[in-house]
Amino acid sequence: MQTEATPLHDGVKPLPITPLQPITPADMVAIRNARNWKRSNLADYLGCDYTTVWRMENGKASIEGASLRLLNQLKTEQQRPVNS
Incomplete structure (x- = not known):
């Protein structure tokens, strides 16, 4: 559900947030498994450490x-169809 964004300044509208x-x-x-990533790879992507990924x-x-x-x-x- 997206609503009409209120203009900020000079008519610039903020981007909608999904x-x-x-x-x-x-x-x-x-x-993680769909990308064949280890926990350490996902941790790097998320900006946290291995232990945090394990705990989540x-x-x-x-x-x-x-x-x-x-x-x-x-x-x-991951859910987007791949174009051939």
């Missing part, structure tokens, strides 16, 4: 903030 879908620990593992994948840490947004982007890319 609502985020929840990412479960199982989703996170599937996203095992439900010991919540998936939120920038990590949630980046994982949503990866999940969206």
Whole structure:
């Protein structure tokens, strides 16, 4: 659901922000495995460490903030059809 953006200054409108879908620990593992990434690769992408990725994948840490947004982007890319 996107709403009409209110102009900021000089008629410039802010970019719409796509609502985020929840990412479960199982989703996170599937996203990582679809790219054949190790936890350390995903940690580098998310800007955190291996232990944080392990904790998120095992439900010991919540998936939120920038990590949630980046994982949503990866999940969206994963679902796009590949053009031949």
